[in-house]
Each structure stands twice: as structure tokens, then as C-alpha cells.
Amino acid sequence: KAGxxxxxRYLIKTRGQQVTxxxxxxxGHRSVSWYQQTPGQGLQFLFEYFSETQRxxxxxxxxxxxxxxxxxxxxxNVSTLELGDSALYLCASSLESLNTGELFxxxxxxxxxx
Amino acid sequence: xQRVTQPEKLLSVFKGAPVxxxxxxSYSGSPELFWxxxxxxxxxxxxxxxxxxxxxxxxxxxxxxxxTSFHLKKPFAQExxxxxxxxxxxxxxGGTSYGKLTFGQGTILTVHP
Numbered sequence: 717k718a719g720x721x722x723x724x725r726y727l728i729k730t731r732g733q734q735v736t737x738x739x740x741x742x743x744g745h746r747s748v749s750w751y752q753q754t755p756g757q758g759l760q761f762l763f764e765y766f767s768e769t770q771r772x773x774x775x776x777x778x779x780x781x782x783x784x785x786x787x788x789x790x791x792x793n794v795s796t797l798e799l800g801d802s803a804l805y806l807c808a809s810s811l812e813s814l815n816t817g818e819l820f821x822x823x824x825x826x827x828x829x830x
Numbered sequence: 831x832q833r834v835t836q837p838e839k840l841l842s843v844f845k846g847a848p849v850x851x852x853x854x855x856s857y858s859g860s861p862e863l864f865w866x867x868x869x870x871x872x873x874x875x876x877x878x879x880x881x882x883x884x885x886x887x888x889x890x891x892x893x894x895x896x897x898t899s900f901h902l903k904k905p906f907a908q909e910x911x912x913x914x915x916x917x918x919x920x921x922x923x924g925g926t927s928y929g930k931l932t933f934g935q936g937t938i939l940t941v942h943p
Contacts, residue, residue: 719873751933759874759916759933806874819866819931821874 718743720822722807728828734795737825741788741809748790749819750782753804762805765790794827802829832857834919836934843907844942851902851937853917861919863900864931865891868914877902877915887911907941914938 721740729735741748750762761774765784782792788809794801804826808819833856843849855861863880878886880893880900891902900917917934 749931758935761932808874818864818876818879819874823873 720807720809720820722805722822722825724825725823726826726828728830729797730830731797731799733797734793735797735827736791736793737805737807737827739790739792739807739809739822741790741807742820745809745811745820746788747810747812748784748788749808749810750790750792751806751808752776753806753824754802759806762792797829799829802827832919832932834917834932834934836915836917836937838937839935840938840940842940842942845909846906849904849907849911849939849941851915851917851939853900853902853934855898855900855917855919857898857919863891863893864918864920865889865900865902866916866918866933868916870913874916907939909941909943912939912941 720742723738727735739748747764747766749764752760752762762776762780763770763774763782764772765782768784768786779795782790784790790807792805804824806824807822810819835854837852841851865877866874867877868874878884878889878891880891889902889904891900893900902915904911914936916936918931920931
């Protein structure tokens with residue numbers, strides 16, 4: 717069974733640009749969550765999608781958005797990039813919902829904003 | 831506010847020594863509790879969950895509701911245990927998940943030979 721796949725793995729952007737990150741969950745998983753990982757803040761929850769609906773959202777500005785498609789694949793978008801958005805963005809999928817507690821993580825997309 | 835604290839950013843022990851990684855949480859309701867681990871150059875993965883009451887790779891975690899703690903313990907640390915460990919409560923109310931895990935800051939465990 718293929719694991720969670722995130723693309724691109726690495727990318728460099730400049731301030732003011734926007735970026736779209738993609739996540740393909742494990743086959744059969746309907747819940748996709750996104751996390752931002754930085755050395756200073758650790759892992760911070762961005763949002764969770766289940767059956768194409770955003771069910772939960774963390775404390776991030778509106779520049780951070782996401783969506784989920786009917787095949788459970790998810791994308792997140794960050795507009796008007798700031799230097800502080802440089803981070804590793806992790807996607808995680810789970811079978812039904814976070815009631816199971818077990819998240820399966822991808823390797824992440826490392827974003828550098830110059 | 832929901833909060834989880836891992837007071838030790840770094841923890842070093844020698845092989846064969848006991849190890850305890852601390853986790854304290856402040857949550858409304860009755861959270862479900864998990865420990866996740868990230869070994870070098872590997873993905874973040876679930877180590878164990880409280881509800882299972884299981885021991886994984888020799889690790890156990892005890893929930894202390896009075897102290898609101900969920901410390902991870904292992905009696906004899908091994909070099910391969912060196913990794914980043916995250917405590918992660920899942921917010922719940924009335925048995926229903928809030929739909930997200932909140933991760934602590936993480937503790938880097940180094941087990942020396």
C-alpha cells in the first residue's frame with residue numbers, strides 16, 4: 717500500500733508569491749490534515765478535510781487555505797507569502813476521522829521563502 | 831485553552847538506562863492521548879495511544895488524570911530509540927472528536943552507547 721505522497725518535496729519562492737502544495741492520501745483514507753512544522757513552533761495544525769469538507773481549522777491567517785477533491789486528494793495554498801511561512805508542511809491522512817487518532821504522515825513539502 | 835507541554839526539549843541518557851519523556855496537557859473534556867515518534871530521515875509515525883494500553887518497542891505511557899500528564903517511559907533505553915518524540919492529545923467532548931491533534935513541541939531523545 718502506497719503511503720501518503722506530497723509534492724513538491726522542495727520549493728523556493730519569494731515574498732508576495734503564492735504556492736500550492738499537493739497531498740495524495742493512502743488509498744481509502746478520507747481524512748486529510750495539514751500541519752506546519754518549524755523549529756521554533758513545532759507542529760501546528762492548519763486544517764482537516766473529510767469528504768471534501770473542511771471540518772476543523774487551526775489558528776492561521778486567511779492566506780492559508782485548502783481544499784479536498786472527490787478522490788480525497790488535497791491541496792493547500794498559501795498566498796502573499798511571507799518570510800515566516802518558510803517551513804516544512806506535512807500532510808497526514810487517516811481512515812475515517814481523527815477519532816482513530818492514527819495519522820499517517822507524508823514526507824512533507826519544504827518551503828523556503830526568500 | 832487547549833495546551834500540551836513537553837518541558838524537555840533535549841534528553842540524553844546512556845544505553846540501558848531508564849528514560850521518561852514528560853508530557854503535561856491542559857484540555858477540556860476527556861482527550862485521547864497519543865505519542866508520535868520521528869526517527870532520523872523517517873516520517874512522523876504513531877508510537878502508541880493511551881486507549882490501547884499497549885507497550886510498543888518497550889515504551890509505555892501512563893495517563894494521570896489528576897496531574898493531567900501522559901509521560902512516556904521505557905525501563906532500558908536502546909540506541910535505536912534516539913528520535914524526536916511528540917505528545918499529542920486529541921480534543922474530545924462527549925466522546926466526539928474535535929477533529930484535530932495538538933502536538934507538543936517535541937523532545938529529542940539521544941541514547942548514547
